[in-house]
Amino acid sequence: MAGSMKVLVGCKRVIDYAVKIRVRPDKMGVVTDGVKHSMNPFDEIAVEEAIRLREKKIAGELIAVSCGPKECGETLRTALAMGFDRGIHVEINDRQLYETLTPLHIAKIFAKLVEKEKPGLVILGKQAIDGDCNQTGQMLAGLLKWPQASFTSKLSIDGDWAHITREVDGGLENIKVALPAVVTADLRLNEPRYATLPNIMKAKKKPVDKVDPEQLGVDLSPRIHIIKVEDPPVREAGVKVDNVDELIDRLKNEAGVI
Amino acid sequence: MIGLSSTVHYSMWTTYSSRLRHIGRNYVRSKKAVRSPLDTLYIISRATFSHSATSGDYGTVTDDFQRSLAAAIGDKHVIDSQAIREQHSHDESHHSAVLPELVALPATTEEVSAVLRLCNEFRVPVVPWGTGTGLEGGSIPVRGGVVMDLAQRMTNIVSINESDFDATVEPGVTRVRLNQELRATGLWFPIDPGADASVCGMAATSASGTNAVRYQTMRHNVLNLQAVLADGTVMETNGNSRSRKTSAGFDLTGLFVGSEGCLAAITRATVRLHPVAESAVAAVCGFPTVAAAVDAATVVMQSAIPVAKIEFMDSEMVDAVNNYSGLEHAVVPTLFFEFHGSETAVAEDSRRTREVVSEFEAIAFDVASEPDARARLWKARHNALYACKAARPGVRYIMTDVCVPISRLSECLTRTKSDILESGIPGPIVGHVGDGNFHVVLLVDQSDADEMDRARGVIERMCRLAIGMEGTCTGEHGIGIGKQRFLEAEVGIGSLETMRLIKRTLDPNNILNPGKVLALS
Numbered sequence: 001m002a003g004s005m006k007v008l009v010g011c012k013r014v015i016d017y018a019v020k021i022r023v024r025p026d027k028m029g030v031v032t033d034g035v036k037h038s039m040n041p042f043d044e045i046a047v048e049e050a051i052r053l054r055e056k057k058i059a060g061e062l063i064a065v066s067c068g069p070k071e072c073g074e075t076l077r078t079a080l081a082m083g084f085d086r087g088i089h090v091e092i093n094d095r096q097l098y099e100t101l102t103p104l105h106i107a108k109i110f111a112k113l114v115e116k117e118k119p120g121l122v123i124l125g126k127q128a129i130d131g132d133c134n135q136t137g138q139m140l141a142g143l144l145k146w147p148q149a150s151f152t153s154k155l156s157i158d159g160d161w162a163h164i165t166r167e168v169d170g171g172l173e174n175i176k177v178a179l180p181a182v183v184t185a186d187l188r189l190n191e192p193r194y195a196t197l198p199n200i201m202k203a204k205k206k207p208v209d210k211v212d213p214e215q216l217g218v219d220l221s222p223r224i225h226i227i228k229v230e231d232p233p234v235r236e237a238g239v240k241v242d243n244v245d246e247l248i249d250r251l252k253n254e255a256g257v258i
Numbered sequence: 259m260i261g262l263s264s265t266v267h268y269s270m271w272t273t274y275s276s277r278l279r280h281i282g283r284n285y286v287r288s289k290k291a292v293r294s295p296l297d298t299l300y301i302i303s304r305a306t307f308s309h310s311a312t313s314g315d316y317g318t319v320t321d322d323f324q325r326s327l328a329a330a331i332g333d334k335h336v337i338d339s340q341a342i343r344e345q346h347s348h349d350e351s352h353h354s355a356v357l358p359e360l361v362a363l364p365a366t367t368e369e370v371s372a373v374l375r376l377c378n379e380f381r382v383p384v385v386p387w388g389t390g391t392g393l394e395g396g397s398i399p400v401r402g403g404v405v406m407d408l409a410q411r412m413t414n415i416v417s418i419n420e421s422d423f424d425a426t427v428e429p430g431v432t433r434v435r436l437n438q439e440l441r442a443t444g445l446w447f448p449i450d451p452g453a454d455a456s457v458c459g460m461a462a463t464s465a466s467g468t469n470a471v472r473y474q475t476m477r478h479n480v481l482n483l484q485a486v487l488a489d490g491t492v493m494e495t496n497g498n499s500r501s502r503k504t505s506a507g508f509d510l511t512g513l514f515v516g517s518e519g520c521l522a523a524i525t526r527a528t529v530r531l532h533p534v535a536e537s538a539v540a541a542v543c544g545f546p547t548v549a550a551a552v553d554a555a556t557v558v559m560q561s562a563i564p565v566a567k568i569e570f571m572d573s574e575m576v577d578a579v580n581n582y583s584g585l586e587h588a589v590v591p592t593l594f595f596e597f598h599g600s601e602t603a604v605a606e607d608s609r610r611t612r613e614v615v616s617e618f619e620a621i622a623f624d625v626a627s628e629p630d631a632r633a634r635l636w637k638a639r640h641n642a643l644y645a646c647k648a649a650r651p652g653v654r655y656i657m658t659d660v661c662v663p664i665s666r667l668s669e670c671l672t673r674t675k676s677d678i679l680e681s682g683i684p685g686p687i688v689g690h691v692g693d694g695n696f697h698v699v700l701l702v703d704q705s706d707a708d709e710m711d712r713a714r715g716v717i718e719r720m721c722r723l724a725i726g727m728e729g730t731c732t733g734e735h736g737i738g739i740g741k742q743r744f745l746e747a748e749v750g751i752g753s754l755e756t757m758r759l760i761k762r763t764l765d766p767n768n769i770l771n772p773g774k775v776l777a778l779s
Contacts, residue, residue, distance in 0.1 A: 078442045081442075194441055195444050
């Protein structure tokens with residue numbers, strides 16, 4: 001008997017974590033053309049967790065969502081190859097608009113999709129490795145007025161409740177939240193499976209619905225204005241001094257820190 | 259033997275051909291001098307010996323040499339600091355560290371070629387360096403000179419061909435990184451020697467590992483190598499070809515795989531990728547005796563059950579692992595299995611294996627199919643080496659391996675185990691029994707000369723025993739420093755002399771990783 005809970009998971013397309021990031025010559029962003037992209041690692045963990053819920057016969061239909069240009073279709077195919085049933089691609093082709101999207105925009109998009117799809121659980125990665133905002137899940141919960149469980153490192157579902165272990169600064173926190181809820185996945189929640197060739201082939205035939213954000217009624221006008229993007233300052237070589245007096249002198253007069 | 263010259267790249271032979279022509283004229287023309295091919299080999303190798311720089315005939319690392327290196331690859335990439343030299347003075351074996359005089363960090367194949375050319379010109383020994391994770395001292399610069407660290411700056415994944423199942427990488431790419439890069443493709447690089455080693459380094463040592471029983475070793479998974487010879491000549495051993503099969507020319511790829519840096523520096527490797535298994539199931543079972551466990555493994559192999567992994571651990575190893583990883587395996591000789599394939603196939607493989615092991619009084623047969631449960635099962639095996647180190651804190655380990663035909667494995671392993679017990683040295687055993695291969699981890703107090711002697715005795719007897727059983731003194735780790743004395747007994751004088759001839763031909767000044775694999779006389 002398969003589970004009946006629909007699960008919605010966000011899959012952001014980001015620059016692959018192994019790539020060395022370079023600032024664009026116009027200093028308004030980073031170089032993305034021709035650079036390897038992949039699914040945000042925390043989103044992979046979210047995808048894996050949803051699949052495990054279905055294997056435990058708790059989840060039923062698994063839906064992957066991605067917002068962005070047409071290449072996001074590839075990101076969705078990865079989720080489908082890992083075992084998801086269908087994808088929703090919220091198409092945003094205007095490059096400048098895409099670059100100024102913030103978690104609040106995304107949370108609003110997801111809120112509209114949740115209204116339509118009515119999932120019993122939404123799992124997002126705790127943060128994206130490009131923005132590092134760590135806001136989307138929390139904002140989505142706020143917009144939906146749903147309970148939230150962020151930094152989840154352990155998840156188990158028991159009827160209408162989800163038992164969560166969260167990784168917090170002080171250690172581990174055990175809570176339970178009523179479903180439906182928004183969960184954000186932390187690193188140690190699971191280890192994502194590798195896609196297999198037969199599943200990659202099957203995924204090509206799974207449906208991906210395209211959605212226009214305007215149809216959803218979400219206003220994507222920029223809420224931020226990018227002023228400048230720069231490399232961090234180049235690390236300078238350390239300086240050796242001969243004695244303590246010289247050290248004090250240079251700290252005082254050159255570095256100006258004492 | 260002179261015929262050898264005409265098949266190799268021309269530019270190399272402008273240096274060597276004059277010498278060989280001289281020798282050839284004197285020996286090959288005179289029919290009386292040549293009684294058999296073997297004599298020719300011996301005569302030529304003896305003749306080249308007097309022209310080559312074998313023991314002690316090296317140049318020193320002078321300021322002039324260092325300046326030339328710096329001019330070729332940049333001042334800050336020729337390093338003489340103590341700390342960096344120390345990092346490049348030892349691998350993960352028990353062999354003593356030896357400091358190189360310089361560490362060079364080339365960034366491109368052209369720079370590697372320049373470095374080698376200079377080392378050859380100045381007759382300075384040079385060791386190509388990957389991740390320094392070898393287990394037989396193969397990358398220790400025993401004659402000093404230069405360690406050429408290829409992994410630091412040559413870190414590109416040159417290409418991944420998903421549709422052809424191959425990938426080309428530079429020396430700085432390790433196997434874990436390659437697999438991470440492949441994670442969304444449905445393909446993987448299955449050779450797993452334990453350490454997160456450089457893929458090119460794995461080619462140089464013909465690495466193997468737990469998956470070899472199904473996916474074979476580097477010998478079968480390298481399609482092409484970009485190699486730089488001692489005089490700086492650059493070649494692609496298979497040229498432009500990514501073909502999965504070829505009958506074109508001599509197998510130079512095979513020659514360099516496993517050559518441990520003695521014939522060429524590897525600057526690029528094209529390796530075979532394999533489809534990720536649709537599903538995987540792991541199983542563990544204990545046995546009352548070592549013989550029962552190994553016999554069971556042998557029968558599993560002989561029943562043609564396509565296991566993906568089949569690993570043996572003796573009681574000492576299981577005990578160490580339980581203590582270290584907090585596991586609760588029964589402290590008995592144990593087999594770990596993994597099956598790869600479709601869900602029905604792995605269920606069938608698992609069922610057939612259960613039947614086989616029950617005939618050998620298997621104590622339990624625990625199966626795990628969930629990824630987490632499987633990972634927990636294999637944690638025991640992965641942490642084996644660290645568990646051993648923790649079992650006798652403060653002492654170094656001497657880890658070594660042999661490999662015999664499967665039909666001789668049971669006898670070889672049980673006899674080696676009793677020898678270890680007699681020696682009184684803790685020596686847990688772990689083995690890739692599907693290949694007839696097992697590793698012994700001797701936990702020796704290196705400050706105790708008597709213990710060290712006994713340990714050496716164990717290794718000597720183990721290697722001689724394996725060779726006597728038509729096996730090899732090194733299944734996976736390579737000859738490196740310590741096993742050179744077994745090479746002749748294992749491969750025979752004809753083979754050894756041919757290897758010496760090839761070495762002298764490709765590296766007449768013996769600058770490439772001298773003192774490893776084979777003694778030149």
